Amino acid sequence: MLLSGLDEEMLSGLHGDAVSLSMRILVQTGRMLGAHALIDIRSAHIDGCLYHGDSGALFAEKLVSFNAKVRVPTTLNVGALDLLHARNDRFDPAARDMARRMMSAYVAMGCQPTWTCAPYQAGHRPRLGEDVAWGESNAVAFCNSVLGARTNRYGDFLDICAAITGRVPQYGLHLISQRTATVLIDATQLSRAFLKDDIAYPILGAWLGAELGARVAAFKGLGSPSEDQLKALGAAAASTGAVGLFHVIGLTPEAATESQAFGGKHPAEIIIVDEAMLSSARAALSSIVLHPGDAISAVAIGSPHLSAPEIRALDAAVAGRRCQVPLYACTSRHSLSIVKREGLEDRLKSLGIIFVADTCIVVSPILPAGSGVLMTNSGKFAHYTPANTGYDVVFAGLRECVESAIAGTCQL
Amino acid sequence: MSAAMNVNLAVLVPTAPSRTVVGRAMHLIEPISFWGGVSPADGLLSDPRSVRFGQSVADRVLIVRELRGSSSASSVLLELVYKRLAPCAIILSAADAILALGVLIANEMGWPAPGIFELSSLQQETIPDGAIVSIDTHGVAFFEGSG
Numbered sequence A: 001m002l003l004s005g006l007d008e009e010m011l012s013g014l015h016g017d018a019v020s021l022s023m024r025i026l027v028q029t030g031r032m033l034g035a036h037a038l039i040d041i042r043s044a045h046i047d048g049c050l051y052h053g054d055s056g057a058l059f060a061e062k063l064v065s066f067n068a069k070v071r072v073p074t075t076l077n078v079g080a081l082d083l084l085h086a087r088n089d090r091f092d093p094a095a096r097d098m099a100r101r102m103m104s105a106y107v108a109m110g111c112q113p114t115w116t117c118a119p120y121q122a123g124h125r126p127r128l129g130e131d132v133a134w135g136e137s138n139a140v141a142f143c144n145s146v147l148g149a150r151t152n153r154y155g156d157f158l159d160i161c162a163a164i165t166g167r168v169p170q171y172g173l174h175l176i177s178q179r180t181a182t183v184l185i186d187a188t189q190l191s192r193a194f195l196k197d198d199i200a201y202p203i204l205g206a207w208l209g210a211e212l213g214a215r216v217a218a219f220k221g222l223g224s225p226s227e228d229q230l231k232a233l234g235a236a237a238a239s240t241g242a243v244g245l246f247h248v249i250g251l252t253p254e255a256a257t258e259s260q261a262f263g264g265k266h267p268a269e270i271i272i273v274d275e276a277m278l279s280s281a282r283a284a285l286s287s288i289v290l291h292p293g294d295a296i297s298a299v300a301i302g303s304p305h306l307s308a309p310e311i312r313a314l315d316a317a318v319a320g321r322r323c324q325v326p327l328y329a330c331t332s333r334h335s336l337s338i339v340k341r342e343g344l345e346d347r348l349k350s351l352g353i354i355f356v357a358d359t360c361i362v363v364s365p366i367l368p369a370g371s372g373v374l375m376t377n378s379g380k381f382a383h384y385t386p387a388n389t390g391y392d393v394v395f396a397g398l399r400e401c402v403e404s405a406i407a408g409t410c411q412l
Numbered sequence B: 001m002s003a004a005m006n007v008n009l010a011v012l013v014p015t016a017p018s019r020t021v022v023g024r025a026m027h028l029i030e031p032i033s034f035w036g037g038v039s040p041a042d043g044l045l046s047d048p049r050s051v052r053f054g055q056s057v058a059d060r061v062l063i064v065r066e067l068r069g070s071s072s073a074s075s076v077l078l079e080l081v082y083k084r085l086a087p088c089a090i091i092l093s094a095a096d097a098i099l100a101l102g103v104l105i106a107n108e109m110g111w112p113a114p115g116i117f118e119l120s121s122l123q124q125e126t127i128p129d130g131a132i133v134s135i136d137t138h139g140v141a142f143f144e145g146s147g
Helices: A005-012 A017-033 A053-064 A093-108 A137-145 A158-165 A192-196 A201-212 A226-241 A275-284 A308-318 A333-339 A342-352 A377-389 A399-405 B073-082 B095-109
Strands: A039-040 A045-046 A074-076 A167-169 A183-186 A219-221 A247-248 A269-272 A298-306 A327-331 A353-357 A373-376 A392-395 B003-009 B010-013 B019-026 B061-064 B091-094 B115-118 B132-135 B140-146
Touching: A005 A017, A017 A039, A017 A053, A017 A158, A017 A167, A017 B010, A039 A275, A053 A093, A053 A158, A053 B073, A053 B095, A074 A093, A137 A226, A137 A247, A137 A298, A137 B010, A158 B095, A192 A201, A201 A226, A201 A275, A201 A377, A226 A298, A226 A327, A226 A377, A298 A308, A298 A377, A298 A399, A308 A327, A308 A353, A308 B061, A308 B095, A327 A342, A327 A399, A333 A342, A333 A353, A342 A353, A373 A377, A373 A399, A377 A392, B003 B132, B010 B095, B095 B115
Parallel strands: A045 A074, A183 A219, A183 A269, A219 A247, A298 A327, A298 A373, A327 A353, A373 A392, B019 B061, B061 B091, B091 B115
Antiparallel strands: A039 A167, B003 B140, B010 B115, B019 B132, B132 B140
């Protein structure tokens, strides 16, 4: 791998121990992946700030002890703690202390305390064609697909190493040749009514991820889904698969035409998707089958974090009624500050909605201890809830989720 | 008939400190995300949908056909290393930067960590599930296979 003079300097320790450690990690990773060089990045989004145990906190503190500072604008993904609503978790005091130390370490390195998995809806929107280093699988999918900025699926720790050096290995989705689709998803068989409903997008995403793994697909005939619908699709696809980029022909920035999406080549594979094919993907998003009237323990929405428009949609669906079981609404402090000004936060809180900011219910022990049944409209929550919380999960649309929270029982 | 067999693995990240490791082979056939798939608290496979739910990856030669999902796999592996609950070696079917990072960071922290190796999914099948496998510093894996 060819290193620039500055890369060599950074590696040598001339720019301090944090920079040389970070450069060592980048060089080893780049060599492993067969990259020929490192390239500059314009910004970073760090997923490594989430507490999974003491090791990650100790690493972050080691970087701080080396006086690490980020070189590019850097936002932070969720941490383990809701810093705005301290009552919200069941961590033991020692773990909470380590989680807080970890969050503090990343802020000490100069990262912005955004604490959201939807940084793209909290003011961090890289431009078309920019190289960036983003972590968090849904954020990566959105950044590549919807914004047209270029990032690989950076794992925890490589993200901060990239931010500290401003460099990443030149491979994968940084290369234009890797960004064109190989698989055409023909969605013209799907009804307009299905595609109009928000529930279509986490289902399509879950199906896509399971079908594709890490290949790049382009949708034809999907119409013009909203930003929040594309967000839901990408998050689900990046949960069930390793999808880092997808195109929607006629909508997303690198797919004005089918020819552009495929780089002028023919698709290697064409899949005609119909609603029957999606029904098993939908079924796989629930771990149990519930019938109308069956008890549920809680409802959770907001993975990725709710945007302000999604909180307004929640408010409209609740329509002033009180929830009988907790409805957890996970969002960013950025979106929360917007709806707070509109009076939505106080109103929804008074109706039994529990706002969770800076974190969420699958990364932090927030749901009541034990087991139960969680209902969600998020493909990502549906995918990770059984393993991460011990709860069973039932996937449904926003309307059904809200009606169930208000009734206290399943309203499918 | 059982016979002594060996296969050459590509070394993605060497075992640290450099040594021969020995462990029982554990095949993960279904795609796995380490985050959400392995508990960093106890090293047990944590997805109730997995056929190996509840089994431990600690000290195993973990043979992974396909990685999926979260970019936090590196954090989970680092935590397993820190708690001494990591596999003794991980054999992937294709190079993966995310998982390898857990080991690279462990090396920077001075914590003994498993090597990461690459072997095609077809060749992975030559290693029987449950076989005792030793992997030397050059990435040669020795095991009893059906010959």
